[in-house]
Amino acid sequence: MFRSLVFVFALSVGVSSNILIADQWPTWRGPTGDGISQEKNLPVEWSRTKNVAWSLELPGPGGASPVVWGEHIFLTSTNSQGQLLLMAVGRNGKEAWRQVVAQGNKDVRGDEGNSASPSPVTDGQHVWVFFANGILGCYTVDGKEVWKIDVQDRYGKLEIAFGLTASPVLDQGVLYQQLIHGDGDAKTREACVIALDAKTGKEIWKVDRPSDAHSENESSYASAVLYNDGERKFLLSHGADFVVAHDLKDGHELWRCGELNKKSNYDPTLRFVASPAVAKGLIVVPSAKKGPIIALKPNGSGDITQNKDFHFWSSPKTPDVPSPLILSELVYLCMENGDLAILRAKTGEQLDYQRTHRQRHRASPVYADGRIYLTARDGKVTVVKASEKVEIVAENELGEDISASPAISNGVIYLRSFQHLWAIAQ
Numbered sequence: 504m505f506r507s508l509v510f511v512f513a514l515s516v517g518v519s520s521n522i523l524i525a526d527q528w529p530t531w532r533g534p535t536g537d538g539i540s541q542e543k544n545l546p547v548e549w550s551r552t553k554n555v556a557w558s559l560e561l562p563g564p565g566g567a568s569p570v571v572w573g574e575h576i577f578l579t580s581t582n583s584q585g586q587l588l589l590m591a592v593g594r595n596g597k598e599a600w601r602q603v604v605a606q607g608n609k610d611v612r613g614d615e616g617n618s619a620s621p622s623p624v625t626d627g628q629h630v631w632v633f634f635a636n637g638i639l640g641c642y643t644v645d646g647k648e649v650w651k652i653d654v655q656d657r658y659g660k661l662e663i664a665f666g667l668t669a670s671p672v673l674d675q676g677v678l679y680q681q682l683i684h685g686d687g688d689a690k691t692r693e694a695c696v697i698a699l700d701a702k703t704g705k706e707i708w709k710v711d712r713p714s715d716a717h718s719e720n721e722s723s724y725a726s727a728v729l730y731n732d733g734e735r736k737f738l739l740s741h742g743a744d745f746v747v748a749h750d751l752k753d754g755h756e757l758w759r760c761g762e763l764n765k766k767s768n769y770d771p772t773l774r775f776v777a778s779p780a781v782a783k784g785l786i787v788v789p790s791a792k793k794g795p796i797i798a799l800k801p802n803g804s805g806d807i808t809q810n811k812d813f814h815f816w817s818s819p820k821t822p823d824v825p826s827p828l829i830l831s832e833l834v835y836l837c838m839e840n841g842d843l844a845i846l847r848a849k850t851g852e853q854l855d856y857q858r859t860h861r862q863r864h865r866a867s868p869v870y871a872d873g874r875i876y877l878t879a880r881d882g883k884v885t886v887v888k889a890s891e892k893v894e895i896v897a898e899n900e901l902g903e904d905i906s907a908s909p910a911i912s913n914g915v916i917y918l919r920s921f922q923h924l925w926a927i928a929q
Contacts, residue, residue: 505782505829505848528910528917531568531622531670533869536729537780538828540871540911547874547886548897549927556915556926557596562588563608564921565619566865566906567670571917572627575599575644576910578919579619579632581608587618587634589642592924594913600646605638611665616906620668621726624678631678631701635666639680641704650704654682654697658709662686662693663722670726672738674751676701679729683712683742685721694721696740696754710754714743718771720764725778732783735801739786742775746788748803758803758813763790770794777867780827780834785848787834789821796821796836798851816851820844826867828875830889837868837877841885843893857893859885865906878905882920901925 532538546554563581570577576592585608591599608618618635625631629649633639640651654661661667663684672679678701683694694712699705714721723742730737730748737757738749744764748757764773770792777789786799798815799807807813823839829848836844841864845855859877866878870889874896877885882901888894903920910917916927 505785505831526913527573527627528569528571528912529626530570530624530673531726531908532826532867533911537782538826538867538869538908539830540869542871542911542914544914544929545871545874545911545916546927546929549899551901554927554929556928558923558925559592559596559598560923561590561919562601563619564617564904565919566616566668567619567622567919568866568908569910569917569919569924570623570625570630571910571912572625572644576917576924577623577625577630578924579623579634581617581619587636587638589623589630589632589640591644591646594915596926602642602646602648604632604640604651605634605636607636609636609666614904616665616668618666620666620906622670622907624671624673626673629701631671631673633669633671633680635668637661637667639671639704641701649702652704654680657706658682658695658697659693664719665724668724672727672729673701674729677707677751679727679738681712681723681727681740681742683721683723683740685716685743687718687721689715689717689721694743696727696738696749698751698754708754710749710756712740712743712747714745716743716745716764719774720744720771722774724774724776728779728781730781730786730801732801739779739781741779741788744773746779746786746799748801758805758807760788760797760799760803761806761808763788763794763797765794776824777822778826780829782829782848785815785829787827787829789827791821791823794821795819796827798834798848815849818846818851818853824865828868828870830870833889833891835868835875837864839864841877841879843877843887845891845893854891855893859887859893859895860898866908869909869911871911876909876916878909878918880904880906884909884918
């Protein structure tokens with residue numbers, strides 16, 4: 504059985520024994536970094552007037568998912584002056600504070616996104632925030648700035664069309680960030696992965712991220728992911744045609760896997776957006792658009808692209824933007840158009856593939872209490888029973904655009920729309 508990494512994740516973020524990590528939502532993928540919540544008795548149905556504890560008007564749109572710890576929800580936003588903001592909201596729906604972290608928001612692809620797309624991360628004492636223009640900072644949970652840097656000053660200009668949207672990863676006092684981008688020329692390499700002291704912002708290590716990707720594919724809009732099953736622990740960077748495992752101590756490459764963009768039929772626009780999903784003994788790696796999705800073992804070494812000893816399976820249809828969700832023996836893939844595929848985790852056998860809400864889907868699916876929540880760009884959330892067949896339980900509309908993934912904490916589902924932060928509760 505491919506199990507959740509809840510215990511080892513709690514150890515990795517160093518939470519104290521009197522704090523239940525399952526009650527928090529410290530990263531965009533939740534307490535175990537996999538989109539899984541242990542919460543029970545959550546609302547299944549809601550509307551603008553039903554099962555809404557409160558809603559708070561926000562200063563502007565953003566695609567970043569909120570994170571939750573203790574009595575605060577932390578989220579980012581833009582405003583009409585082009586400022587990039589970090590905000591804290593109390594569980595009562597009242598704004599606690601806001602900080603202007605940077606200037607210079609950039610809207611991209613019409614209504615698709617802006618510079619407030621990477622999600623923050625928190626350990627209950629500090630909040631770390633990254634914006635797509637390269638500003639990376641640390642704040643106390645009371646809103647005091649601890650440190651702030653521009654990664655472009657330290658690591659070079661970001662050559663990426665729509666801004667660098669990778670969310671930072673926190674582990675044991677170290678902040679990891681993938682900076683996968685490039686000018687489109689495979690002969691020049693700009694990408695790197697960095698590790699910083701989370702409390703000071705000082706560099707611990709930096710490693711180049713080599714690849715033969717070119718054109719748009721030099722850039723990645725995905726986020727790095729931590730794999731930790733209690734025996735093996737490493738960082739996965741994702742983009743530029745490869746997924747790469749990095750040693751946490753110095754960043755050196757443990758293994759890599761390519762052919763996520765087939766060289767025999769190379770697509771120069773196959774930039775990655777969806778991030779890998781992990782469970783104990785399993786790594787599910789998406790690509791983009793019409794590319795494949797593959798399932799890998801975590802114990803590889805060197806280039807495992809053609810080494811099938813470290814592969815479980817490959818499937819021809821990947822989700823483009825939403826990240827995969829692994830639940831025990833099943834893998835759920837929410838496609839960009841709202842179709843939902845259900846595969847066996849061990850073999851990749853497709854058990855079902857059905858249409859849900861036919862709309863753009865940018866948010867990643869989350870699971871709680873036997874149900875999966877699929878959030879569409881138009882704000883409709885489709886609730887699906889977690890089983891081998893697609894069974895829609897409810898469809899809920901707020902009538903506002905949403906790109907952010909939901910956050911779940913202490914019986915509340917938090918939805919960040921372009922206009923409001925919604926607290927959905929019984």
